[in-house]
Amino acid sequence: MRQLDKLSDLNLNNNKRLVKLPECVEEMKSLTSFDVGGCDLDCVPQGMGRLEKLSYLNLSNNKKLVKLPECIEEMKSLTRLDIGGCDLDCVPRGMGQLDKLSDLNLNNNKRLVKLPECIEEMKSLTSPDVGGCDLDCVPQGMGRLEKLSYLNLSNNKKLVKLPECIEEMKSLTRLDVGGCDLDCVPRGMGQLDKLSNLNLNNNKRLVKLLECIEEMKSLTRLHVRGCDLDCVPQGMG
Numbered sequence: 001m002r003q004l005d006k007l008s009d010l011n012l013n014n015n016k017r018l019v020k021l022p023e024c025v026e027e028m029k030s031l032t033s034f035d036v037g038g039c040d041l042d043c044v045p046q047g048m049g050r051l052e053k054l055s056y057l058n059l060s061n062n063k064k065l066v067k068l069p070e071c072i073e074e075m076k077s078l079t080r081l082d083i084g085g086c087d088l089d090c091v092p093r094g095m096g097q098l099d100k101l102s103d104l105n106l107n108n109n110k111r112l113v114k115l116p117e118c119i120e121e122m123k124s125l126t127s128p129d130v131g132g133c134d135l136d137c138v139p140q141g142m143g144r145l146e147k148l149s150y151l152n153l154s155n156n157k158k159l160v161k162l163p164e165c166i167e168e169m170k171s172l173t174r175l176d177v178g179g180c181d182l183d184c185v186p187r188g189m190g191q192l193d194k195l196s197n198l199n200l201n202n203n204k205r206l207v208k209l210l211e212c213i214e215e216m217k218s219l220t221r222l223h224v225r226g227c228d229l230d231c232v233p234q235g236m237g
Helices: 023-027 046-050 070-074 093-097 117-121 140-144 164-168 187-191 211-215
Strands: 009-011 033-035 056-058 080-082 103-105 127-129 150-152 174-176 197-199 221-223
Touching: 023 046, 046 070, 070 093, 093 117, 117 140, 140 164, 164 187, 187 211
Parallel strands: 009 033, 033 056, 056 080, 080 103, 103 127, 127 150, 150 174, 174 197, 197 221
Antiparallel strands: none
8 A cells, every 4th residue: 555655545444353554554645634533443553643634533432442552743734633432541742743633523432631832823623523431621721722612521520611612612603512411501601702502402401491591692403401409590582
């Protein structure tokens, strides 16, 4: 395969017995899209950092993948990275250098308990998905992500509070915090004037919606099924 120097799109998805990628993959200099989701990989070759044109990388659902290589920070052209459904407990700090990355999927990494502070450096990030992990907090610095339009924090069972910085996410149109352990939402969320879709389903300790909900003038979908409400704000009418 090292002779395929014009290859731009390589899809090896769902090869369940593929346990290792060959070192020659680093020689595929024209590669822009590489999909090895749903295989049986437990590591990624360090040399992949030399793939200067790579814009899409899918490593999702490799259940034995517990660590990303440091070379990930060298993939400067990366715009989409899917590592959902692996077994990561952390992500490399150097990922903050991926200044073109817009789409990051980390969902269902059950051992991922913390997001690195470097996430606030990903200025192009529009849609991080960290649903179904084991987070108990969100970095305050995420409020600096000016392009953020979709944030999925759903089914993080230890997440009991949203950070105040949520009100700084002025571009947010969709927020999913269903299936967490929230008992309230920050008052400042009323300042999210572009928010159209808010999911609060199955927060069993959520007993009250704040009046700020009526300030969300763009809201078209509000889901609060399976909570513990005994009333809704009058202003919602």
